[in-house]
Amino acid sequence: xxxxxxxxxxxxxxxxxxxxxxxxxxxxxxxxxxxxxxxxxxxxxxxxxxxxxxxxxxxxxxxxxxxxxxxxxxxxxxxxxxxxxxxxxxxxxxxxxxxxxxxxxxxxxxxxxxxxxxxxxxxxxxxxxxxxxxxxxxxxxxxxxxxxxxxxxxxxxxxxxxxxxxxxxxxxxxxxxxxxxxxxxxxxxxxxxxxxxxxxxxxxxxxxxxxxxxxxxxxxxxxxxxxxxxxxxxxxxxxxxxxxxxxxxxxxxxxxxxxxxxxxxxxxxxxxxxxxxxxxxxxxxxxxxxxxxxxxxxxxxxxxxxxxxxxxxxxxxxxxxxxxxxxxxxxxxxxx
Amino acid sequence: xxxxxxxxxxxxxxxxxxxxxxxxxxxxxxxxxxxxxxxxxxxxxxxxxxxxxxxxxxxxxxxxxxxxxxxxxxxxxxxxxxxxxxxxxxxxxxxxxxxxxxxxxxxxxxxxxxxxxxxxxxxxxxxxxxxxxxxxxxxxxxxxxxxxxxxxxxxxxxxxxxxxxxxxxxxxxxxxxxxxxxxxxxxxxxxxxxxxxxxxxxxxxxxxxxxxxxxxxxxxxxxxxxxxxxxxxxxxxxxxxxxxxxxxxxxxxxxxxxxxxxxxxxxxxxxxxxxxxxxxxxxxxxxxxxxxxxxxxxxxxxxxxxxxxxxxxxxxxxxxxxxxxxxxxxxxxxxx
Numbered sequence: 001x002x003x004x005x006x007x008x009x010x011x012x013x014x015x016x017x018x019x020x021x022x023x024x025x026x027x028x029x030x031x032x033x034x035x036x037x038x039x040x041x042x043x044x045x046x047x048x049x050x051x052x053x054x055x056x057x058x059x060x061x062x063x064x065x066x067x068x069x070x071x072x073x074x075x076x077x078x079x080x081x082x083x084x085x086x087x088x089x090x091x092x093x094x095x096x097x098x099x100x101x102x103x104x105x106x107x108x109x110x111x112x113x114x115x116x117x118x119x120x121x122x123x124x125x126x127x128x129x130x131x132x133x134x135x136x137x138x139x140x141x142x143x144x145x146x147x148x149x150x151x152x153x154x155x156x157x158x159x160x161x162x163x164x165x166x167x168x169x170x171x172x173x174x175x176x177x178x179x180x181x182x183x184x185x186x187x188x189x190x191x192x193x194x195x196x197x198x199x200x201x202x203x204x205x206x207x208x209x210x211x212x213x214x215x216x217x218x219x220x221x222x223x224x225x226x227x228x229x230x231x232x233x234x235x236x237x238x239x240x241x242x243x244x245x246x247x248x249x250x251x252x253x254x255x256x257x258x259x260x261x262x263x264x265x266x267x268x269x270x271x272x273x274x275x276x277x278x279x280x281x282x283x284x285x286x287x288x289x290x291x292x293x294x295x296x297x298x299x300x301x302x303x304x305x306x307x308x309x310x311x312x313x314x315x316x317x318x319x320x321x322x323x324x325x326x327x328x329x330x331x332x333x334x335x336x
Numbered sequence: 337x338x339x340x341x342x343x344x345x346x347x348x349x350x351x352x353x354x355x356x357x358x359x360x361x362x363x364x365x366x367x368x369x370x371x372x373x374x375x376x377x378x379x380x381x382x383x384x385x386x387x388x389x390x391x392x393x394x395x396x397x398x399x400x401x402x403x404x405x406x407x408x409x410x411x412x413x414x415x416x417x418x419x420x421x422x423x424x425x426x427x428x429x430x431x432x433x434x435x436x437x438x439x440x441x442x443x444x445x446x447x448x449x450x451x452x453x454x455x456x457x458x459x460x461x462x463x464x465x466x467x468x469x470x471x472x473x474x475x476x477x478x479x480x481x482x483x484x485x486x487x488x489x490x491x492x493x494x495x496x497x498x499x500x501x502x503x504x505x506x507x508x509x510x511x512x513x514x515x516x517x518x519x520x521x522x523x524x525x526x527x528x529x530x531x532x533x534x535x536x537x538x539x540x541x542x543x544x545x546x547x548x549x550x551x552x553x554x555x556x557x558x559x560x561x562x563x564x565x566x567x568x569x570x571x572x573x574x575x576x577x578x579x580x581x582x583x584x585x586x587x588x589x590x591x592x593x594x595x596x597x598x599x600x601x602x603x604x605x606x607x608x609x610x611x612x613x614x615x616x617x618x619x620x621x622x623x624x625x626x627x628x629x630x631x632x633x634x635x636x637x638x639x640x641x642x643x644x645x646x647x648x649x650x651x652x653x654x655x656x657x658x659x660x661x662x663x664x665x666x667x668x669x670x671x672x
Contacts, residue, residue, distance in 0.1 A: 260596025268613035277604035
């Protein structure tokens with residue numbers, strides 16, 4: 001398709017985000033509609049979405065008016081294929097990544113797109129070689145600086161980021177303890193990821209389970225959830241321990257005002273702890289390192305990405321709600 | 337006095353700590369009594385207290401049963417002079433530092449004492465060259481890693497640690513903004529310490545004052561107080577900023593359960609912040625470096641220790657209560 005050729009593609013579904021959720025997310029704030037396939041203006045690119053990201057952070061974005069506005073299309077990180085381009089930097093067939101609307105076809109300015117030209121199977125750009133994988137890679141290896149022999153605690157260990165952090169921690173020679181919701185997820189972590197010990201937070205007595213599984217304390221805690229888990233983990237840290245704050249998933253799906261963990265700052269002071277916030281975008285200069293290493297480790301059989309694929313754009317809201325209710329294992333995505 | 341000579345010193349006052357305080361500290365939980373001058377047993381040392389430390393942390397210790405027990409003498413960091421020693425490591429006249437009972441004369445095992453033999457005026461071992469000064473030195477310079485040109489925010493800036501951190505920050509070429517309670521303290525910071533800007537937290541609108549004094553955000557926040565000030569400061573941090581958690585003074589003098597700042601973890605994540613807890617004891621191997629540098633800077637007129645001296649052991653509880661109510665400027669101590 002030449003740049004100037006008129007687009008005549010048919011069938012463009014779009015999920016509208018109609019209202020800021022109050023309390024737990026339900027699917028009725030989303031509305032599916034048919035729209036025309038848009039045409040790219042100067043400097044714009046038309047692409048077809050192939051995969052949409054499903055992660056707890058999507059729920060957080062819904063509360064941030066500078067990210068998501070009710071009445072506009074639902075958006076998330078997405079991987080797609082260029083259909084037509086009015087920008088010299090992109091050509092038909094290019095694989096691109098963007099924070100894109102939930103629709104079959106979308107037009108965005110070229111500068112909002114990132115070309116993914118590593119030649120890997122496309123789903124990996126949504127998982128292992130995208131935000132989820134890079135978050136685990138930089139958050140754990142760069143920000144966390146794990147050392148062999150350390151006791152590493154991972155929350156939401158069966159989730160997208162968590163399931164990769166568990167494997168990177170084993171690869172680093174650490175003893176790894178994972179927190180997950182329910183016996184089934186814990187059993188999965190033991191069976192598939194070779195984790196050393198698990199904690200089922202739904203079974204209660206988090207403090208006791210932490211003492212039992214980490215009798216000498218935790219050196220490095222990779223936290224995806226915040227809330228009561230972070231509060232309990234502060235008490236389980238070794239003197240001088242490090243905490244990587246990666247997510248606050250326990251607090252996103254709620255209309256309650258967030259409260260901080262009561263161990264901040266006193267436990268952090270007395271135990272000489274370091275807490276590092278970690279937005280993966282801060283490492284954008286090093287993305288090619290992550291892509292190279294993560295792919296190499298997959299090829300060598302040392303890590304394995306687990307994908308939880310939701311089939312069909314029409315299932316996307318259900319997939320997000322289910323994720324927030326703790327359904328998934330591995331990295332969740334919608335195949336459009 | 338020979339090691340074996342019987343001690344016949346007279347007049348030993350002692351402050352008993354009679355009950356764990358409920359809510360704000362009042363002096364009626366302390367009881368002054370006369371006791372005999374104790375005799376040192378084998379391996380023990382008799383010393384006369386010269387200075388007692390008065391700091392917000394004393395109030396925190398009262399809630400920690402492994403540090404302070406009701407019905408026992410009140411204790412704090414102290415500097416004294418050896419009167420008689422049954423240990424080869426100490427001799428009459430030695431200046432010593434210890435976590436000691438609030439009394440004129442005390443006996444402690446030699447291993448609980450630290451000899452201070454730098455030859456400096458004794459009050460400095462309670463101030464600039466003791467816990468207060470070292471906390472500022474290591475917390476700000478080592479843990480904080482300030483760089484010239486950075487905007488540094490200091491809470492309890494007129495306090496013992498704070499007033500030194502302000503000066504170390506100026507010495508490091510930083511722009512320094514201090515938070516203190518009341519116009520008078522703020523004026524003192526401007527007049528005596530050459531601070532660049534001040535925030536009177538008692539005047540309200542902390543968020544607005546932070547925006548006004550730190551329009552480009554805060555690079556490094558040295559926090560002595562926790563609570564609402566820490567919560568507001570999280571929102572005022574630059575992307576990638578650092579927070580040194582040194583104290584939680586706003587929360588000590590209360591029977592309310594501590595709550596954490598609501599910006600933890602989400603603001604810490606989104607802004608890529610680092611929070612470091614800082615117990616000065618973690619740097620004990622480097623105390624001689626601190627002593628050498630701090631004293632040199634005083635000699636060169638580049639920093640100045642401000643002491644708030646409470647006269648007389650009988651005034652110690654009043655001094656602590658007054659400190660907790662925000663009375664002091666500089667490093668507070670009791671001259672026994």
